[in-house]
Amino acid sequence: KRFTVGDYLAERLASIGIRHHFVVPGDYNLVLLDKLQAHPDLTEIGCANELNCSLAAEGYARANGVSVCVVTFSVGAISAFNGTGSAYSENLPLILVSGGPNTNDAGQHHILHHTLGHGGEYSYQYEMAQKITCCAVAIARAEEAPRLIDRAIRHALLARKPCYIEIPTNLAGAACVRPGPVSAVIDPVVSDNAALEAAGKCAAEYLSGKLKPVILVGPKLRRSGGAEAELVKLAEAMGCAVAVQPAAKGMFPEDHPQFVGIFWGQVGTGAADAMVAWADALICVGTVFNDYSTVGWTAMPDIPLMVAEMDHVTFPGAHFSRVRMGEFLASLSTQVTKNDSTMIEYGRLKPDPVMIHTASRNDLLTRKEIIRQVQAILGKDTTLFVETGDSWFNGVQMTLPRGAQFEIEMQWGHIGWSIPAAFGYALRHPERRTVVMVGDGSFQVTAQEVSQMVRYKVPITILLINNRGYTIEVEIHDGSYNRIKNWNYALLMEVFNGGDGVAKGLKADTAGELADAIQVAAETRDGPTLVECTIDQDDCSRELITWGHFVAAANARPPREGQA
Numbered sequence: 001k002r003f004t005v006g007d008y009l010a011e012r013l014a015s016i017g018i019r020h021h022f023v024v025p026g027d028y029n030l031v032l033l034d035k036l037q038a039h040p041d042l043t044e045i046g047c048a049n050e051l052n053c054s055l056a057a058e059g060y061a062r063a064n065g066v067s068v069c070v071v072t073f074s075v076g077a078i079s080a081f082n083g084t085g086s087a088y089s090e091n092l093p094l095i096l097v098s099g100g101p102n103t104n105d106a107g108q109h110h111i112l113h114h115t116l117g118h119g120g121e122y123s124y125q126y127e128m129a130q131k132i133t134c135c136a137v138a139i140a141r142a143e144e145a146p147r148l149i150d151r152a153i154r155h156a157l158l159a160r161k162p163c164y165i166e167i168p169t170n171l172a173g174a175a176c177v178r179p180g181p182v183s184a185v186i187d188p189v190v191s192d193n194a195a196l197e198a199a200g201k202c203a204a205e206y207l208s209g210k211l212k213p214v215i216l217v218g219p220k221l222r223r224s225g226g227a228e229a230e231l232v233k234l235a236e237a238m239g240c241a242v243a244v245q246p247a248a249k250g251m252f253p254e255d256h257p258q259f260v261g262i263f264w265g266q267v268g269t270g271a272a273d274a275m276v277a278w279a280d281a282l283i284c285v286g287t288v289f290n291d292y293s294t295v296g297w298t299a300m301p302d303i304p305l306m307v308a309e310m311d312h313v314t315f316p317g318a319h320f321s322r323v324r325m326g327e328f329l330a331s332l333s334t335q336v337t338k339n340d341s342t343m344i345e346y347g348r349l350k351p352d353p354v355m356i357h358t359a360s361r362n363d364l365l366t367r368k369e370i371i372r373q374v375q376a377i378l379g380k381d382t383t384l385f386v387e388t389g390d391s392w393f394n395g396v397q398m399t400l401p402r403g404a405q406f407e408i409e410m411q412w413g414h415i416g417w418s419i420p421a422a423f424g425y426a427l428r429h430p431e432r433r434t435v436v437m438v439g440d441g442s443f444q445v446t447a448q449e450v451s452q453m454v455r456y457k458v459p460i461t462i463l464l465i466n467n468r469g470y471t472i473e474v475e476i477h478d479g480s481y482n483r484i485k486n487w488n489y490a491l492l493m494e495v496f497n498g499g500d501g502v503a504k505g506l507k508a509d510t511a512g513e514l515a516d517a518i519q520v521a522a523e524t525r526d527g528p529t530l531v532e533c534t535i536d537q538d539d540c541s542r543e544l545i546t547w548g549h550f551v552a553a554a555n556a557r558p559p560r561e562g563q564a
């Protein structure tokens with residue numbers, strides 16, 4: 001049997017640990033899909049559309065570390081660019097593979113279907129892909145496939161960013177040599193010893209004489225290839241307070257005695273805001289200070305920072321390249337001296353879930369009651385996905401028990417991300433309980449992927465918070481455009497079952513109905529359970545209103561002199 005370009009790609013994908021590939025077929029990629037499907041370690045997962053396909057791959061990369069999405073040229077890839085953008089901004093190595101035109105058509109003024117129809121060059125997609133990936137390759141001859149495929153995949157793994165591989169429809173089945181050792185693609189970059197040592201000395205200087213050091217954890221702690229264990233070791237060597245940015249929730253254990261809460265300005269939790277403001281030294285690990293995580297730039301640390309990133313460390317007045325985060329944290333934890341002055345009584349988190357009043361069964365459902373009931377089901381094997389919307393604030397306020405995971409897409413913030421992303425994630429982690437909190441507006445964007453959860457029997461609990469519209473936008477700046485057409489969401493499961501599925505769609509208008517629905521979902525392992533939770537349109541968190549005000553103010557800043 002001839003070994004082909006498609007087989008080469010399949011072999012590489014399997015050898016870097018991918019077990020599921022997300023696809024939407026099209027005549028530019030059918031032969032390629034045959035080759036991928038033929039690989040014994042790869043399972044083909046069909047998606048309803050390419051936006052969902054790319055977002056499912058984004059979610060899979062959260063679980064697996066790397067993922068692949070395979071689409072057809074132009075009409076497919078341009079939708080998949082959105083999930084690729086999410087992977088880029090969320091630092092996830094998603095491999096975007098697109099079928100491409102037959103190599104005989106380029107430069108012949110042939111007008112091809114699915115393309116812009118000008119009969120000219122067909123490199124526009126590859127050029128667009130270069131903007132949203134760390135490495136884009138378009139294979140023009142089978143002989144160059146191994147070099148280009150290996151280069152793209154290695155770049156993605158090292159940079160923790162998506163890459164792009166374009167394979168013409170008539171090359172997927174062309175003869176190709178077999179891949180060499182996979183170590184050539186996956187071997188990590190290690191620190192430069194001299195830089196590592198110098199960075200350690202600089203850190204000791206930065207910390208010496210400081211009275212109140214605090215560690216601030218950001219999302220790139222995990223996204224940089226996981227230095228979470230080293231971070232706990234450093235924190236325990238110092239004994240100081242540890243605050244966590246909202247997009248990093250769950251990356252430091254919340255039951256740890258040094259955890260002081262989520263640092264999100266005045267909408268954070270516990271003592272985090274006060275402790276970060278009080279610190280005289282901040283060790284920032286994988287932090288991202290964007291407009292949303294700083295509450296419209298109102299919650300920015302105002303002291304000189306020490307920042308550890310995936311492959312460099314910076315201090316006030318010093319920068320050290322090729323210092324890997326994990327190695328730096330590990331070496332630092334052997335050098336620092338204990339300084340637990342920030343572990344004051346005020347900082348110790350009180351588990352506040354008990355503070356929420358328990359509604360009686362017939363009470364109309366409220367946001368707080370939903371939080372209370374979801375908090376009660378969080379366990380060591382739960383992963384909670386929180387969608388853009390008030391679900392961000394509801395989820396951030398929950399307390400994660402040891403082992404519970406939290407997934408949020410706070411940099412890209414694409415409403416609807418959570419449905420396909422949770423689907424991709426749960427395929428890779430069938431042993432975990434995946435729970436999604438998603439608003440009605442977001443759900444309407446990618447609802448089709450629930451049918452794939454039914455098809456692949458993925459046990460996900462979807463808590464759809466129906467507050468009749470785009471409430472985040474209402475709090476930022478209201479208008480008619482924030483109203484949406486209400487659906488009968490619970491009935492959708494009948495539609496998605498299509499006569500042969502068994503998934504359940506339940507409606508919860510009262511506290512009792514929610515409790516019953518959560519119980520049904522907990523017992524359902526052979527497919528998703530959708531619970532439509534009805535709450536009042538104005539029942540949103542105080543934090544959303546505060547945050548919305550400051551984000552609106554940041555958006556409204558007048559143009560600078562000469563910009564108007």
Ligand SMILES: C/C(NCc1cnc(C)nc1N)=C(/S)[C@H](O)COP(=O)(O)OP(=O)(O)O
Nearest residue numbers: 389390414415439440441442470471472473
């Ligand atoms: C429309 C938009 N953001 C703008 C937006 C528009 N388009 C995409 C793809 N992503 C986005 N974030 C947002 S946050 C809605 O309030 C979400 O509504 P919903 O899911 O219903 O949640 P809440 O009611 O809790 O806000």
Ligand SMILES: [Mg+2]
Nearest residue numbers: 439440441469
């Ligand atoms: Mg809503």
